[in-house]
Amino acid sequence: MSGNPEQERPSGVEAAVEAQHVREEVLERAGTAPAGDPRDHLVFADELVAGYVPEVNILNGCTLTLDEGEVVGIIGPNGAGKSTLIKTIFGLIPVRSGGLSLRGESIANLAAHELVSRGVGYVPQTQNVFPTLTVEENLQMGAYLRPKSFAARFDAVAELFPLLAQRRRQKAGALSGGERQMVAMGRALMMEPSVLLLDEPTAGLSPIYQEEVFQRVKQINATGVSVIMVEQNARRCLQICDRGYVLDQGRNAYTGTGRELLEDPNVVELYLGTLAKSA
Amino acid sequence: MRRRLVTVLLAVITAILVIPAGAVADDQGGETLNGQIRKPETVEGIDITVYQGSEEIGTATTGPDGEWEVEVPGPGAYRVVLDQESVPDEYVVSERPGPEHDEVQVREGQQRTVIFNLARPGEEEGGSSASPSEPAQEAAEEEPAQGEGTPEGVTTAPGVSSATPFGTKVVQLTVAGISFGLVIAISAIGLSLIFGTTRMINFAHGDMVTFGAMMALLFSTGATFNDVPLVVAALIAVVLGALLGIGLERFLWRPLRRRNVALIQMFIVSIGVALILRHLLLVGFGGNRERYDEYQLQEMIRLGPVGVTPRELTIICLSVLVLVAVAAMLQFTRIGKAMRAVADNRDLAESSGIDVDRVTLYVWGLGGGLSALGGVFYGLSQSVYWQMGFHLLLLMFAAVILGGLGTAYGAMVGGLVIGLVAQLSTLWFPSELMNAWALAIMIVVLLVRPQGILGRRERVG
Ligand SMILES: Nc1ncnc2c1ncn2[C@@H]1O[C@H](COP(=O)(O)OP(=O)(O)OP(=O)(O)O)[C@@H](O)[C@H]1O
Ligand SMILES: [Mg+2]
Numbered sequence: 001m002s003g004n005p006e007q008e009r010p011s012g013v014e015a016a017v018e019a020q021h022v023r024e025e026v027l028e029r030a031g032t033a034p035a036g037d038p039r040d041h042l043v044f045a046d047e048l049v050a051g052y053v054p055e056v057n058i059l060n061g062c063t064l065t066l067d068e069g070e071v072v073g074i075i076g077p078n079g080a081g082k083s084t085l086i087k088t089i090f091g092l093i094p095v096r097s098g099g100l101s102l103r104g105e106s107i108a109n110l111a112a113h114e115l116v117s118r119g120v121g122y123v124p125q126t127q128n129v130f131p132t133l134t135v136e137e138n139l140q141m142g143a144y145l146r147p148k149s150f151a152a153r154f155d156a157v158a159e160l161f162p163l164l165a166q167r168r169r170q171k172a173g174a175l176s177g178g179e180r181q182m183v184a185m186g187r188a189l190m191m192e193p194s195v196l197l198l199d200e201p202t203a204g205l206s207p208i209y210q211e212e213v214f215q216r217v218k219q220i221n222a223t224g225v226s227v228i229m230v231e232q233n234a235r236r237c238l239q240i241c242d243r244g245y246v247l248d249q250g251r252n253a254y255t256g257t258g259r260e261l262l263e264d265p266n267v268v269e270l271y272l273g274t275l276a277k278s279a
Numbered sequence: 280m281r282r283r284l285v286t287v288l289l290a291v292i293t294a295i296l297v298i299p300a301g302a303v304a305d306d307q308g309g310e311t312l313n314g315q316i317r318k319p320e321t322v323e324g325i326d327i328t329v330y331q332g333s334e335e336i337g338t339a340t341t342g343p344d345g346e347w348e349v350e351v352p353g354p355g356a357y358r359v360v361l362d363q364e365s366v367p368d369e370y371v372v373s374e375r376p377g378p379e380h381d382e383v384q385v386r387e388g389q390q391r392t393v394i395f396n397l398a399r400p401g402e403e404e405g406g407s408s409a410s411p412s413e414p415a416q417e418a419a420e421e422e423p424a425q426g427e428g429t430p431e432g433v434t435t436a437p438g439v440s441s442a443t444p445f446g447t448k449v450v451q452l453t454v455a456g457i458s459f460g461l462v463i464a465i466s467a468i469g470l471s472l473i474f475g476t477t478r479m480i481n482f483a484h485g486d487m488v489t490f491g492a493m494m495a496l497l498f499s500t501g502a503t504f505n506d507v508p509l510v511v512a513a514l515i516a517v518v519l520g521a522l523l524g525i526g527l528e529r530f531l532w533r534p535l536r537r538r539n540v541a542l543i544q545m546f547i548v549s550i551g552v553a554l555i556l557r558h559l560l561l562v563g564f565g566g567n568r569e570r571y572d573e574y575q576l577q578e579m580i581r582l583g584p585v586g587v588t589p590r591e592l593t594i595i596c597l598s599v600l601v602l603v604a605v606a607a608m609l610q611f612t613r614i615g616k617a618m619r620a621v622a623d624n625r626d627l628a629e630s631s632g633i634d635v636d637r638v639t640l641y642v643w644g645l646g647g648g649l650s651a652l653g654g655v656f657y658g659l660s661q662s663v664y665w666q667m668g669f670h671l672l673l674l675m676f677a678a679v680i681l682g683g684l685g686t687a688y689g690a691m692v693g694g695l696v697i698g699l700v701a702q703l704s705t706l707w708f709p710s711e712l713m714n715a716w717a718l719a720i721m722i723v724v725l726l727v728r729p730q731g732i733l734g735r736r737e738r739v740g
Contacts, residue, residue: 090630116632124630130623132686133616140613141620145632147613187631 039104041065042226043089043195046099050088057096058084060250064228066195071217071227073258075234075271076247082230083125085247086197089228090122091115102195117145121188125199125230128184131173135164138172138183142190150190157186160216178209182216189220196220198229214240234272238262246271310385312359313348314393321345322370322397326362331355340365357383361395370397433710434459434661436702445706447584452702458591458660460698461598466653466668467675467690468605469524469646475622475685476635476642477532479545483553484650485672490556491520491651492658492667493564500572509573513655517648524647527552528640553669561665568662594656601652602691605645609687618642622685673714674701677721683734692732696720 038044043066051058058081066072074082087093089100091112100108102118112122130138139157143150158165161182167175172183181201188196198217202210210233218240221227231237238244238258246254246267254267261267312329316322321344329336329349336357339347351357361378372378373396385391436455470484498512507515531552535545574593579586609615621628621638629635654668661667675690678697682689697717704716724732 092626092630112629113632113634116630122630124627127624128627130620130627132623133620137616137620140616141628141631141633144613144617191632 038099038101038106040067041101042068042070042103043228044099044101044104045085045089048085048088048098048100049096050084050093050098051096052084052093058250059088061098062247062250063252064089064245066226066228069221069224069226070242071221071229071240073234073237073241073244074228074230074247075232075237075244076253077271080247081250082247083199084250086122086199086228086230090120090197113145116191116193119191119194120197121191121193121195122197123181123184123188123199123201125203129172129175129180129187131171133172134169135172135175135183136168138187139164139190142187146191149192153190153192157189160189160219161186178205178212181205181209181213185213185216185220189225193225196225196227198227200230200232202231202233210236235262310351310353311348311390312351312357312383312385312393313346313390314395316341316345316347316395316397319397319399322367324365324367325395326365327395328360328362330358330360351385354385354389357385359383359393366397369399371400372396373398433713434701435710436705448706449703450585452706453699454585454587454591454595456699456702457695458595458598458698459702460695461595461602462653462656462660462694463671463674463678463698464691464694465598465601465656466650466671467678467694468602468687469642469649470675471679471682471685471690472618472622472642472687473646474679475687476618476625476639477536478542478625479532480542480549481646482546482549482672483527483556484646484675485668485670486553486556486560487520487523487647487650488654488657488668488671489560489663489665490523490668491516491654492663493560493654493665494519494651495655495658496564496569496571496663500569509571509659513652516651516655520651520654521644521648524643524645524650525640527647528643532643533636533639557665557669564665566665568664570662571659574659590659594660598656601649605649606688606691614638614641618645619687674698674717677718681721681724681731683731686733689731689733696724696732 038046043064045062045064047061047063048059049057049061062081062085064072064074064085074085076082084093088095091107091110091114095108098108100106102115102120107115107118110118115122130141133141136154139154140147140150143153146153154165163179163182164186167179172180175183185198185201201217202213205213214236217227217229229237229241238261241258244254244256244258244261245252246261248271253271254261254264256264262272314327316325321341323341323343323345325341325345325347326338327341327347327349328338329351331351336351337349339349341347349359359380361372363372363378366372376394376396378395380393383391383393434455436452466484466488469487470481473479473481473484494516495509495512498507498515499509531548532545535548540548574590577588577590579588580592607615609619617628617633617638618641620631620633621635621642625635628638650668653671657667657671674697675694678693679690680693681696682691682693697720700720701713701717704713708716728734
C-alpha cells in the first residue's frame with residue numbers, strides 16, 4: 001500500500017533534488033535582467049545585497065520595480081529572503097550594495113522614520129501591533145508624524161476597516177489575529193502613504209479573512225496607493241497582482257505579470273505546485 | 280526570552296543580597312549624642328554634660344539655635360545631664376523628662392537625639408496637672424534620629440518601638456510602607472521604562488538615586504552653595520539627574536547600541552558605570568551618613584492612632600502627585616504614548632515614523648530626573664550615604680519585576696507592594712530581614728503570575 005505512489009512517480013526525494021536543479025539553473029540565468037532608469041519607477045531596487053549577520057548575505061542581488069498604481073507580489077519558498085527584501089526597502093536593514101530609490105531619489109540607508117515621512121508605509125509579518133496600546137492609540141502612533149491629521153485619517157481608515165471604530169478603546173493585544181492584521185494595516189495607512197509594503201498580510205488567517213484582506217488590498221490600491229506584498233498564498237496573490245516576482249535564495253528567479261507567472265509551467269511546478277511545499 | 284531575562288535578574292539580585300553583608304564592615308563610627316532645646320523656644324547657653332559611669336565624657340553648650348552635640352567614644356550606655364545652673368531665670372526644667380537621662384543607649388554609628396524640655400515657671404503645673412503624662416508622651420514621639428545605627432539597607436519607620444500597641448503598629452507601618460513604596464516606585468519607573476524601550480537592565484540606576492540625593496545635599500548644605508533652600512536644591516538635583524541620564528544615553532548607550540553591542544555586554548557595562556558613579560560620589564562626598572539641614576526634628580502630627588511627621592506626609596503627597604503626573608503624561612500625551620509604543624515594540628515604533636532614539640533620550644531624561652527625586656525623598660526620610668541607591672536598587676529590581684517588566688505602571692504597583700511588605704514584615708520578623716521578605720513575596724507572585732502583576736503574557740501567533 002505505502003509503496004504504491006512511489007512506483008508510479010519518482011520518490012519525493014528525487015523530485016525535490018530534480019526541482020532543486022531546475023531552480024539553480026534558473027538562478028544562473030537570473031540577475032542579468034536589464035537595469036532600468038530609477039526615475040522611471042516609483043520604487044526601484046537594483047541588485048540589492050543585504051543581510052543581518054556580517055559576511056552573510058541574504059539578498060544576493062535582488063531587483064524589483066514598482067510603478068505608480070501597481071500591486072506587485074513577491075512569492076517564494078520559506079527563507080528565500082522575501083521579508084528581508086521588504087525590510088531592506090524600508091530601511092530596517094542596511095544596504096550592502098546595489099541601488100535603492102524612491103521616485104528617482106536614493107533612499108538607501110535612510111532611517112525607517114524618514115521613509116515614513118516620504119510616504120512609505122510598512123506592515124511587518126509578525127508583531128505588527130502595539131499590544132498594550134488601544135486600537136486608537138495604535139492608529140495614533142501610525143499618524144505620529146502628523147498628529148493634526150489624526151481625526152480625518154481615522155475616519156478614512158475606519159471606512160475601510162469599520163471594525164477599528166468599534167474596537168477603538170480595546171487593547172490591540174486582546175484582538176484576534178485577523179483583527180490585529182486590520183489594526184496593523186490601518187496603522188500603516190494613517191500617514192496616507194503612496195507606497196504600502198505588506199509582509200504576508202494573510203498569514204495565519206482563515207480563508208474568509210484571507211479573502212477579506214485581499215479585497216481590502218485591492219480597495220486600498222484603488223485609492224491610489226501602490227502596493228508591494230509578500231504572500232504565502234501565492235496563487236491568490238498572483239491573481240490580484242499586476243506583476244509578480246518569484247524570489248529564491250535571495251535572487252529573482254522569475255518575473256512577470258501575475259497571469260504570466262500563473263501560467264508558467266516551471267513556476268507552477270516549482271513554486272505553486274505541491275512540490276513547492278516539500279522543497 | 281523574557282523568562283530568561285527574569286532569571287538573569289534574579290541571579291543578580293541574589294548577588295546584591297550577598298554583597299551588602301561585606302559592605303557593612305566599613306562602618307564609620309562617629310557616634311554622638313545631640314539635641315535641641317526648643318521648648319518653649321530655642322535657648323542658648325545651656326550646659327549639657329555626658330557621663331559614662333562616673334567618668335565625664337564631654338560637655339556641650341547650646342548654640343543660638345538651641346542645638347548641642349557631644350561626641351562619644353563608641354557605642355554604649357551614657358548618662359546625659361542638663362546643668363540646671365545654666366538655665367536662665369525665666370525658665371525651669373520640665374519635670375518630664377527632667378534634667379537627667381540615665382542609660383541612653385547609643386548604637387554603632389548612631390547620632391542619638393536626647394530631649395530636654397524647659398517650661399516657664401507658672402505654666403508647668405497647669406500643663407502637667409491637666410495631663411500628667413503628656414509631655415513624656417510627646418517627648419517619646421519626638422522622632423529619634425533613625426537610620427543612623429541601623430544595618431545597611433534597612434529602612435526604619437518613625438514612631439514605632441517595641442512598646443507600641445499592635446494595632447497602632449500596623450497602621451504606623453502601613454504609612455511607613457506606603458511612603459517607602461512610593462519612593463521605590465518613583466525611582467523604579469525609569470528603570471522599567473529604560474528596560475522597556477531598550478531591553479537593557481540599567482544596573483547604575485541605584486547610583487543615579489544616590490547622585491540625586493547627594494546633589495541636593497551639595498546645594499542645600501555644602502559650603503560652596505550655602506543656604507539654598509532644600510526645595511530649590513531638590514529641583515536642581517532633579518534637573519542634574521535628568522541631565523545625567525540624557526548624557527549617559529547620548530554618549531554611552533546610543534553609540535553602544537549603534538555598534539550592535541549585545542544586551543549582556545551592555546549589562547556588564549552598566550555595572551561598570553554603577554561602580555564608577557558610586558565611587559566618584561564616595562570620593563566627592565565621603566563615606567559618612569549625612570542629613571539634610573532642613574525638616575529634621577519634627578513633631579508628629581496625630582491623625583487618629585497614626586503619628587506622622589509633616590516631612591513624611593509631604594513626601595507621600597508629593598510622591599503621589601508626581602506618580603499621577605507621570606501616569607497622565609504616559610497615558611495622554613503624544614510623547615508618553617510614544618514611550619509606551621517604543622516599550623511595546625521598538626521596531627514597529629520605528630516603522631511607524633517615531634524617532635525611537637529621541638524617545639529613548641527622553642525616557643533616560645525622565646528616568647534620571649525621577650530617580651534623583653526618589654533619592655532626595657529617600658535621603659530625607661532616612662539619611663544620605665554613598666551606598667543608599669545601591670541598597671535601594673535591589674528593591675527597585677524587585678518592584679519592576681513584580682509589577683511587570685517594562686511597564687511604568689507595573690513599577691508603580693510593584694514599588695508599593697514591595698514597600699508595604701518590607702515594612703509590615705517587621706511586625707513579626709527582625710527588621711534585618713525586611714528586604715528578604717520583599718523578595719520572597721516577589722518570588723511567590725512570579726510563581727503564580729510569571730509576567731508580573733501588570734505584565735502582559737507573551738502571546739504566541
Ligand atoms: N533577524 C535575523 N537575523 C539573522 N538572520 C535572519 C534574520 N531574519 C531572517 N534571517 C535569515 O534570513 C533568511 C531569509 O529570511 P526571510 O525572513 O527574509 O525569509 P522569508 O522569505 O520572508 O521567509 P518566510 O516565508 O518564512 O517568511 C533566512 O535564512 C533567515 O534565517
Ligand atoms: Mg517572511
